[in-house]
Amino acid sequence: MAFATVTGYCWPQSVVGGGTVSLHLSSAGGREVAVEVARVGRHREVVVSEPAVPAGDHPTPQGADREGCGWPPALTLEVDPSWRSGYYEVRLEIDVDGRRRVGHAFFVVRPRVGQPTAPVLMALTTNTWHAYNDFGGRNLYTGGTSVSLQRPMSPGYLHKPPGAGRRVTTLQVPDPEMAAHRGYLQLNHLSPYAGSAGWPDWELPFLQWAEREGYEVDVVTNADLEDHPQLLAGPGDGGYSLYLSIGHDEYWSGPMRDTVEGFIGRGGHAAFLSGNTSFWQVRLEDPTPEGPAATMVGYKGQLKDDPVYGTDRIGELSAMWSDREVGRPENQMTGVSFVRGGYHRIGKRATRGAGGYTVHRPDHWLFEGTGIGYGDLLGAAGTTVGYECDGCDLTYVDGLPVPTGSDGTPEGFTILGTVPACHFTRDTATRPPPPDQPSEVEFIAARMAGGGRGPEDVARISHGHAVLGTYTSPAGGVVVTSGSTDWVHGLGGRDPEVEQITRNLLDRLGGPPPT
Template sequence: MKAAEDIWRSGLMHRIIALLLVVSSLQAADPLPLFIEGYAGQRSIAQGEEIPIHVSTTAAKYEIEVARLGAVREVVWKKADVPGVAYPVPEDASANGCRWPESVRVPSTAAWKSGYYEVVFRAADAGGKWMQRGKRTAESSAWFIVRQAKPGTTSKILLQLCTNTYNAYNNWGGFSVYAYNSLSNNQGHRVSFERPGPSQFGRWELPFVQWAEKNGYALEFAANDDLEFRPELLTSYKLVLSVGHDEYWSTPMRDHLEDWIGKGGNVAFFSGNTCCWQVRAEDGGRAFTCCKQNYHLDPVYQSREFKTLSTLWSHHLLKRPENELTGVGFLWGGYRKSHGQFMTEPAEYEVHRPDHWIYAGTGLKRGDKFGGKDTIVGYECDGCELSWMDGLPFPTCKDGTPKSFEVLATCPVRWHPDDAEWYEKWESGRTGAACLGLYTRGGTVFTAGTTDWAHGLMGNDAVVMRVTRNVLERLAK
């Protein structure tokens, strides 16, 4: 006790308290973590329109750069020293959006080419005032699409990008429509476009766009839901493209495209897992609902009006398999080199009818295979129920595939059991086949039957390039 009193009287305790106060003050002045995130307020705009951008950041100021991604990356607009504000994230941001105020409005011009535009946000500071000093940087991105102001004036080919799929997989805020990447493995049923998050453009569509533009094919662009909200666009085109992973479609999207095909419009699905799930756009397209395997939770299920039930298009309650649109579907397709299926076998197509016009100039013979170098058959593929006669595949047409559908190439694929067990009409253990082919019903509809077709273009596969040319040049006239 005497020793403690001596320490106090000596003033040591006062110095200790003062030091603790200084440390506490310095800690209070530590800098906040540096972050910057944002999103575009619309999926697409026409040339000459403005696009609202919403940003949240701890930086006092930041920079925005807008660039078109195609054969080259072309920067079209920049703005520095934009005042930064950090906004709270609503608990329901995944479903209902961030509701952040507009931070800046980007003016496009008639000179901006139709295409996919990347918005890059960059922030930097010098760290803390008293400690944690040193330059810090943060960067993130958003995206939007510029449509041709006068559709069809630079191209008769419309590439509608898989923007619904981008949103479905986006788990920003905690939830996507998938359990595997959602908070506590609890999948969401409604997802908002009005939140930060990546797209899948770079994985599938960009390689196709780069190849097309480098080889002289002009394209005009739209978002998935432009087929729903701006169907008049279709009348200006000869050919509509789907590339990559075009998984989520609404009833109006499909109705409008099928009506256009019936009137002579052509479609090329250089995509797989296409039109697999039905979605319902809500809040004017700012969000959509997709209950998937939990379709019994969908209010539409309770009404017994199943036309817009947000589950598989091929579900027996919906009775509208995607085969009726694309010629093929996921129930008779599946995975290759993904989800543990056919992981060691080549991901290549076998040719069945080499005299067809899509193979013109390839020199292929029956039984030849192509695309294995670039694993073009994967990672998700569509097919149809087949019967085989004299070694050639024919669609049974029991699954909705049109009677005029010609199967031109196949490759075995399979579902993962975990994906199929919930579907009560499923045949356990079934192996299907990715099917490349086409049909004509008013217009002509081609399908590559695989998400990864564009990887063959990226790899300069001679057959993949020639087949793509044949399709574009014949169907865009």
């Protein structure tokens, strides 16, 4: 991280055409910064190039992780109404004694409410990026209970160089100590948490593949689902046909869930090609003059310190959505939960796992054109199942897995494929807990409704699965879930069956472009 000699952040992080974005910079020695802004998808389309932006050398203030950096704006970007919805990379470059130093920032151009430019809306997993971001101090994994959105992203969250070990999922097994991934992060001076969140490893390859295939996708941030719920007002009247979640989508606010569940409840379709999805509830607080909240609150394991604990706002508790105090398991939305899943090909969890699903119901429309049969392995070529996985409580009827419905999974949920996954124990955790704190599997068992840390409670969730499945809401909204963070790694020529299934999904649920 010592090499990040030019860094910055954009505010607001989401804007419509005709709006403005402020770029806040800090440059070593106050050097001028070359700024290039580009929309990134199938192509990298440069929309702004400023060769010499004046910038100060600003210290990172104490408490920046919680309160932000407070750097002054160095450049105000006018967002042309012609710019397409999407992720906009802000590339920062300075010259240090003849050597180039590069940093990155980002913002999103979102569609206007009621004016979609594509049939599909995808929300970047920005809440999860911020939860893992350790710029200027702690994140939600190192004791922090709130994180500021007004600070740069640490190296690795917005840009990664190629190299063995880039994915947090183990590709060359066995590697129980994850030496390849840790070595990659150290070699490239990236945040130790950069394998778990960010743009490069999930949303970027998906959008590159989708646009190459001819699919159009509008893009928003997680926070936009809270700030602008009308974006998903309904599938009719020129609205979106399909909502997309891609990759590692762990942190959701209550209003976010209200927006997406309302969309599904009105007949909108949703595809969660993601894992660990909506596991933790967070709150977005401290609104700024520009509108968006500047702080994300997440007490997690310190939930009893959350100010809403023990109050009439207990439903907003920043704990697991499946926590007995919250009582709104994410299964109700996605069909699956990390509670009944765990890890696959991570450290000492399913270390030699297949990296693909065993198919149980090959006659489903998702598999059309693949030639897949019962018992076949799906997605192993691209290690499509890896990292964090979501499942449901299940049993077997006539040799086929069916959900029990005991954990909130909707009636009619159909299990199409499964892969073994399991939570970290004290002995298998990549970052073992202190002796006075429970292991991950013990914590989850203790916080579930009717749970505890006893052996029988832990045993209930010790043998999970990644579950590929689907259900249909009473209003006709079709929901598909991959039950794994890594579905996207089967795209881009890595696995033809995964590509065909994704086409089937987008063709059937995406619908025609808006008129």
